[in-house]
Amino acid sequence: MTRREKSCLRVFQLCPFPRVFFRTKYCCGRLQLQFQPPNYRFGSRRRRQFFHPPLPNYSKNSQRIFLQTMSCSTLFSLKTPLFPSAAVNRFINLRHTSYSVTTASLNLDVHSNPKPLLNENPKKSLEVIADEKKFVVGTYARVPVVLASGKGCKVYDVDGQEYLDLTSGIAVNALGHGDPDWVRAVTEQANVLTHVSNTYYSVPQVELAKRLVACSFADSVFFSNSGTEANEAAIKFSRKYQRYSQPDETYPPTEFIAFTNCFHGRTMGALALTYKENYRSPFEPIMPGVTFLEYGNIQAATEMIQSGKIAAVFVEPIQGEGGIYSATKEFLQSLRKACDNTGSLLIFDEVQCGLGRSGYLWAHEACGVYPDIMTLAKPLAGGLPIGAVLVTEKVARAINFGDHGSTFAGSPLICSAAIAVLDKISSPALLAGISEKGRYFKELLVKKLVGNPHVREVRGSGLIIGVELDVSAAPLVDACQRSGLLILTAGKGNVVRIVPPLIISIQEIDRAVEILIDCMPVLDDHVSTN
Numbered sequence: 001m002t003r004r005e006k007s008c009l010r011v012f013q014l015c016p017f018p019r020v021f022f023r024t025k026y027c028c029g030r031l032q033l034q035f036q037p038p039n040y041r042f043g044s045r046r047r048r049q050f051f052h053p054p055l056p057n058y059s060k061n062s063q064r065i066f067l068q069t070m071s072c073s074t075l076f077s078l079k080t081p082l083f084p085s086a087a088v089n090r091f092i093n094l095r096h097t098s099y100s101v102t103t104a105s106l107n108l109d110v111h112s113n114p115k116p117l118l119n120e121n122p123k124k125s126l127e128v129i130a131d132e133k134k135f136v137v138g139t140y141a142r143v144p145v146v147l148a149s150g151k152g153c154k155v156y157d158v159d160g161q162e163y164l165d166l167t168s169g170i171a172v173n174a175l176g177h178g179d180p181d182w183v184r185a186v187t188e189q190a191n192v193l194t195h196v197s198n199t200y201y202s203v204p205q206v207e208l209a210k211r212l213v214a215c216s217f218a219d220s221v222f223f224s225n226s227g228t229e230a231n232e233a234a235i236k237f238s239r240k241y242q243r244y245s246q247p248d249e250t251y252p253p254t255e256f257i258a259f260t261n262c263f264h265g266r267t268m269g270a271l272a273l274t275y276k277e278n279y280r281s282p283f284e285p286i287m288p289g290v291t292f293l294e295y296g297n298i299q300a301a302t303e304m305i306q307s308g309k310i311a312a313v314f315v316e317p318i319q320g321e322g323g324i325y326s327a328t329k330e331f332l333q334s335l336r337k338a339c340d341n342t343g344s345l346l347i348f349d350e351v352q353c354g355l356g357r358s359g360y361l362w363a364h365e366a367c368g369v370y371p372d373i374m375t376l377a378k379p380l381a382g383g384l385p386i387g388a389v390l391v392t393e394k395v396a397r398a399i400n401f402g403d404h405g406s407t408f409a410g411s412p413l414i415c416s417a418a419i420a421v422l423d424k425i426s427s428p429a430l431l432a433g434i435s436e437k438g439r440y441f442k443e444l445l446v447k448k449l450v451g452n453p454h455v456r457e458v459r460g461s462g463l464i465i466g467v468e469l470d471v472s473a474a475p476l477v478d479a480c481q482r483s484g485l486l487i488l489t490a491g492k493g494n495v496v497r498i499v500p501p502l503i504i505s506i507q508e509i510d511r512a513v514e515i516l517i518d519c520m521p522v523l524d525d526h527v528s529t530n
């Protein structure tokens with residue numbers, strides 16, 4: 001089913017570092033591109049081959065390819081996975097030139113691809129996207145992908161397109177999609193009892209609490225339904241603790257410290273603790289009494305804690321949303337010491353970095369510093385909504401019946417799912433594997449990205465990795481998505497955030513890096529934010 005097309009190209013310019021700008025309506029099959037400078041004898045030069053990823057889609061009907069060569073080599077061959085049989089808009093623009101070209105031609109093998117990587121007719125997706133616009137409140141700037149199913153580290157959209165998922169539902173699907181033990185736990189529990197109110201006891205809730213206590217610094221657990229709710233509970237618990245522990249004090253400490261680039265959630269209390277001003281300002285007045293200090297600034301934090309006004313210090317041992325920044329051991333130690341001196345509580349928000357993601361079960365274990373309260377959520381129930389507040393005995397003692405509660409939290413269904421997740425992730429072999437794969441991933445990225453002018457830093461720990469760029473990461477995220485790879489941004493939008501399922505394989509890491517590297521040239525058109 002192959003048809004061969006040959007066409008003359010419009011050639012504009014060429015330089016020792018030529019960039020070829022090619023535009024076509026579709027891209028399928030194999031595209032070979034040749035061009036020729038003066039005095040060129042065919043066959044005398046080394047043939048160059050480019051195996052290009054599926055092409056980034058810049059508008060509904062057009063694709064763009066960038067080729068770059070570091071020599072004045074005159075023969076390019078570009079293989080694309082897809083090139084459709086119809087409506088090829090032949091338009092080639094060779095830019096940035098210092099010498100001219102005499103001829104150029106496009107040899108095009110057009111053939112039907114049994115499983116196109118880019119969907120030519122994403123009908124169902126388009127319908128869903130249109131309906132969403134109409135019927136769902138527009139709080140999310142979504143990627144135009146409508147996901148329908150998943151297995152392991154792969155997800156599939158409603159039109160059958162496959163993606164390698166390095167987002168895991170924003171650090172949620174730690175065991176990947178459809179883990180058999182997780183599915184068994186959920187289906188078996190759903191067949192028995194899904195929900196009971198917290199008016200009654202239930203075995204899975206108590207079992208999960210026991211397990212969380214056994215593998216952490218904590219003495220007891222409060223369950224919620226999300227990360228922001230866990231932080232909301234931690235805010236209330238720390239104020240209640242201060243009141244309880246200083247009964248004679250008319251004005252016990254009620255204020256909080258949070259840090260630059262932190263993210264703690266979007267409900268009113270947690271929002272007040274979240275650094276990005278544009279998240280907070282439309283909803284003011286929010287909870288007063290929060291001071292933001294520079295993440296890592298020991299002196300500023302120590303001085304503020306010593307004021308005696310601080311009920312609690314909220315800190316992420318590794319900031320996720322803020323751009324993948326890790327706290328130093330000295331910073332966490334100094335917070336611990338200052339809190340111990342004044343009676344302020346130290347709260348670690350491990351909603352994103354906890355539960356194995358860093359290569360440690362808890363990210364703070366890397367520093368050997370322990371909090372009074374730790375909040376968890378995202379991966380704990382493997383994709384079902386959960387939050388947890390782990391507290392020491394001294395905090396638990398301050399909390400009475402009726403101080404806090406939730407209708408849904410700690411249900412048998414969710415807790416059974418969480419037990420399956422916790423049992424798997426707390427295995428030393430799995431944790432060691434996460435560290436090893438994380439190291440491999442980071443080293444591979446560093447190796448492949450070395451010398452790329454857009455890359456400022458590759459950082460992170462375990463399988464929470466950030467690639468900081470000098471430009472917005474959005475075009476790269478879009479290009480990767482079109483090439484079958486899902487990644488996230490973080491920070492000010494200039495950090496690629498990589499938080500894959502913890503069960504990702506080395507082969508999947510290799511493939512992800514390959515796609516990412518192939519898509520990097522899309523950044524060349526964007527101006528540095530320096």
Ligand SMILES: Cc1ncc(COP(=O)(O)O)c(C=O)c1O
Nearest residue numbers: 226227228263264265351352377
């Ligand atoms: C560190 C941290 N805390 C809290 C939250 C809020 O969690 P949720 O979206 O479940 O409310 C997030 C979410 O990204 C987070 O990363």
